[in-house]
Amino acid sequence: xxxxxxxxxxxxxxxxxxxxxxxxxxxxxxxxxxxxxxxxxxxxxxxxxxxxxxxxxxxxxxxxxxxxxxxxxxxxxxxxxxxxxxxxxxxxxxxxxxxxxxxxxxxxxxxxxxxxxxxxxxxxxxxxxxxxxxxxxxxxxxxxxxxxxxxxxxxxxxxxxxxxxxxxxxxxxxxxxxxxxxxxxxxxxxxxxxxxxxxxxxxxxxxxxxxxxxxxxxxxxxxxxxxxxxxxxxxxxxxxxxxxxxxxxxxxxxxxxxxxxxxxxxxxxxxxxxxxxxxxxxxxxxxxxxxxxxxxxxxxxxxxxxxxxxxxxxxxxxxxxxxxxxxxxxxxxxxxxxxxxxxxxxxxxxxxxxxxxxxxxxxxxxxxxxxxxxxxxxxxxxxxxxxxxxxxxxxxxxxxxxxxxxxxxxxxxxxxxxxxxxxxxxxxxxxxxxxxxxxxxxxxxxxxxxxxxxxxxxxxxxxxxxxxxxxxxxxxxxxxxxxxxxxxxxxxxxxxxxxxxxxxxxxxxxxxxxxxxxxxxxxxxxxxxxxxxxxxxxxxxxxxxxxxxxxxx
Numbered sequence: 001x002x003x004x005x006x007x008x009x010x011x012x013x014x015x016x017x018x019x020x021x022x023x024x025x026x027x028x029x030x031x032x033x034x035x036x037x038x039x040x041x042x043x044x045x046x047x048x049x050x051x052x053x054x055x056x057x058x059x060x061x062x063x064x065x066x067x068x069x070x071x072x073x074x075x076x077x078x079x080x081x082x083x084x085x086x087x088x089x090x091x092x093x094x095x096x097x098x099x100x101x102x103x104x105x106x107x108x109x110x111x112x113x114x115x116x117x118x119x120x121x122x123x124x125x126x127x128x129x130x131x132x133x134x135x136x137x138x139x140x141x142x143x144x145x146x147x148x149x150x151x152x153x154x155x156x157x158x159x160x161x162x163x164x165x166x167x168x169x170x171x172x173x174x175x176x177x178x179x180x181x182x183x184x185x186x187x188x189x190x191x192x193x194x195x196x197x198x199x200x201x202x203x204x205x206x207x208x209x210x211x212x213x214x215x216x217x218x219x220x221x222x223x224x225x226x227x228x229x230x231x232x233x234x235x236x237x238x239x240x241x242x243x244x245x246x247x248x249x250x251x252x253x254x255x256x257x258x259x260x261x262x263x264x265x266x267x268x269x270x271x272x273x274x275x276x277x278x279x280x281x282x283x284x285x286x287x288x289x290x291x292x293x294x295x296x297x298x299x300x301x302x303x304x305x306x307x308x309x310x311x312x313x314x315x316x317x318x319x320x321x322x323x324x325x326x327x328x329x330x331x332x333x334x335x336x337x338x339x340x341x342x343x344x345x346x347x348x349x350x351x352x353x354x355x356x357x358x359x360x361x362x363x364x365x366x367x368x369x370x371x372x373x374x375x376x377x378x379x380x381x382x383x384x385x386x387x388x389x390x391x392x393x394x395x396x397x398x399x400x401x402x403x404x405x406x407x408x409x410x411x412x413x414x415x416x417x418x419x420x421x422x423x424x425x426x427x428x429x430x431x432x433x434x435x436x437x438x439x440x441x442x443x444x445x446x447x448x449x450x451x452x453x454x455x456x457x458x459x460x461x462x463x464x465x466x467x468x469x470x471x472x473x474x475x476x477x478x479x480x481x482x483x484x485x486x487x488x489x490x491x492x493x494x495x496x497x498x499x500x501x502x503x504x505x506x507x508x509x510x511x512x513x514x515x516x517x518x519x520x521x522x523x524x525x526x527x528x529x530x531x532x533x534x535x536x537x538x539x540x541x542x543x544x545x546x547x548x549x550x551x552x553x
Contacts, residue, residue, distance in 0.1 A: 008375045011350075011368035020224070020370055022398055026190040026215040027110035028079075030259055031072055038262045039069035046100045047240070047266045047279050064100060068262070071104070078108030078174070080181040082139070085167060088113030088188045091135050091198065094171075094245070095119035095128060095142040095151055098267040101171035102245045103255055105141045110196055110215070113188040117198045117210070118246035121146040125154050131200050132158055132165060135210055135405060139167040147270070192216040198405050199248055199344050210405035211345045214398075218252055219260070221347045221399040224370045226257035230287050231314035231336040231354035237263030238311070240280065240288035242271050248344050249289055249319055273297040277307045289316035289340075291530045292326055299329060309333075314354070316340050319530060323462045324362045331361065341365035341437055345401045345414065346421055349374065349393075350435040365427075365435045372397045375420070376429055379444065387431040390438050390453055394420045426453055443534055445474035445482050452484055452513050457505065461488065464504055466496030471524060471532045472515060475541065486515035487537055487546070489524060498549040519546040 025033075034043075044066040066074065082092065092109050094116060096102055109116040117135040119128055121143075132140060140155045155168045169177045196215040200208040230237055241254040245267075258265040266283055268276060277298060279285070290298075295317060298304060314336040317327065322339050330337040339361070340351040352366035360366065368374045373396040376385040385391035400421045403411045415421050426438035438455040445452040454472035461470035468491040474482035490496055498518035505514045525536035540546055 008373055011370045011372040011374075022216070022220050022371055024192045024216060025219045026192045027196055027219060027256065028107065028187075028190055029192070030219050030256070031068075031075065031107050031111070034259055034262050035068040035072040040067050041262055042066070042264045043068040043071045043259075044100050044103055045264055045266045045283065047268045047283070048270070048272070048275050066100070071107070075104050075107035075111055076187065077178060077181045077183075078104055079111035079187055080183065080185045081174075081178050082108060082112045082114060083185055083187070084180040084182060086114065086138050088190075089115070090138045091115045091117050093117040093119050093132055093135065093137040093140045093142075095121060095123075095140055095155060096171055096245070097121045097143065097146050097269045098241060098245050098250065099143060099171060099269060100267055101141075101174070102251075103265065103267070105171060106245075106251060106255065110190070111187050113190045115195045115198060115212075116251075118200070118251060120244070120246045121149070121151060128154065129158055129162075131208070131210075133162055135198055136164050137162075138164055139169065140165060141169045141171050143171050144173075190215065192219070195402060197251070199246075199251075201344050209407055209410055211401040212403050212405050213252070213347065214402055217399050217401075218256055218347065220371065221369065222252055222256045223260035225253065225340070225348040225351060226260050228351045228353055228366075228369070229253075229257065229289065229314060229316045229338050229340070230261065231338060233286060233313045234261050236286070237261045238266055238283055238286045239263050240266050240268065240276070240283075240285045242268045242276060242288060242290060242294060243319070247319075248342065248347060249291075252347060253289055253316075253342075271297075273301040274303050277301060277303050277309070280312060281308045284311040286311055287314045287316070288312070289318065291319040292317060292322055293530050295326060295330070309335075314338055316351070318342065323459065325463055327362045331358075337361060339365050341425075341427075341435060343423055343425070346395050346423065347399045348372075349395050349399070349423075360434055363436070365437055367433050367435065368395075369399075372399055374429060374435065376427065379426070385428070388428050390426055390428045393423045393425050393427040393435070393437075395423060396420045426455065443473065445472075445484055447474070447477075447480045447482050447484060447512055457484070457486070457509070457513060457515065460505060460508065461486065461501060464496070464501060466491050466494035467501070468492075468494075469524060469532075471534055471537060473534050473537055475517060475538070483517065484513065484515040485517040485519065485541075487519045487521055487524070489521050499551050502551055518549045518551065520549055521546065 042065050046064040092114050094105050119131050142151045142155045144152050159165045159168050192215045195212045197213045198210040200210050239258040243249040245251045312335055316338040318340040327337045336354045342348040350365045350368045352361050375394050376391040379392040396419045428436050438453045443454050457472045458470045461467050469489045471487045475485045477483040525533045
């Protein structure tokens, strides 16, 4: 407890985790442990390959599969190939879509005592170069190409330009690389407290920063998260991994979560709703984690009504604003909706549970996970916030990042001397310990001295017929300092007007919260994980790219 009397909430282990305690376990050790327990279980399956046009050509026996024994053996071979060239502690990038070799590479890097650096395969060359150079990467494991981008060719060009980058390996053609693996080489002991991965933040507020995550933090945090996500059905898990592996939701939540349960990770190279629906039916998928846009894509696809999704027991929704009506729709289908809150710098912080009250399932992010501490403080004054009061969420525990790589100033600004990590997210914790999220603290608008939290307004707008998505930002104003502006994306064919939306909000909210300026957009600038980049909206507004809609209509 801090000395200022700030209330602190600590996650309870709960009935499903009786006797739970933090374990000093590396990612490689977890793989060995799982393979020893379930050597013949299927651990990894290639779901959809790029260019199949769907599930065709990848069905049934045609899909590549690895048992846990085979996955461990292959990962150890790749680890020895890396150690033939580089010492433990080296940083190795994986720049690829969701191919099964991604998981083999991830485990190999961990077993070799090296640090994995994830790179978005959709990055343009200058973006990828920044990450590879900043992370001081010595090897880049990639693929021939992705969506028309020649990844291997670009990586090889970087290898000729960057002094530290010595090796480029094609994940799908690794024979020459693996020839150097000596089976007699003993793999190193890996410190579970040490770094395992560097994940670069998605950049909603500017240049990406590299969050360094520890082995121990990931293996413990995600093991408890996976039990909540699977909603009491932790046996015979088939986890659809549709979110990109460069992101926390893919390489940590889905990958290590499935590993901790001894489940089958079903990887999807690129998302196409109709093909994914067929895959769910064919492979009897039991759980998945998705962002709202992908969940809507499945629910609205014309094949959805005729597809057998009876095996799908639970879906975790996260990564962006979760509309309550989406949660209700998932629940109406007989699927348990799990709403989670997390961030790159702290993995999984809180989640709902299957037996939560309906209102909590629909409107909150549940309670903190075991061992996770949460508190709420005023983002301007640092004053502790009481139950239900909105402020900036802070968290502390084994789950938080070690640092921002090569950025001590940003690290010091994010993690205080007592280990509390400022999430940058607005939220509240009620008297029962339930967490609600209210947007980014940097997005808070101060209009004439009144704090306005965009998330409250956005949630109401998104629930309105004719609105596909919405973002509320503060724009400069000589009188108020800031005024509230709404950027709205209409649903296809909708004709909703600014005047109508203003009137809806006026009937339910204080006047100072109702946007006074309205802009309709065809699409939003988003991060690779689907989060709206509000700083880009403001920059576009400053450049005159958005036409304001009159409220007289």
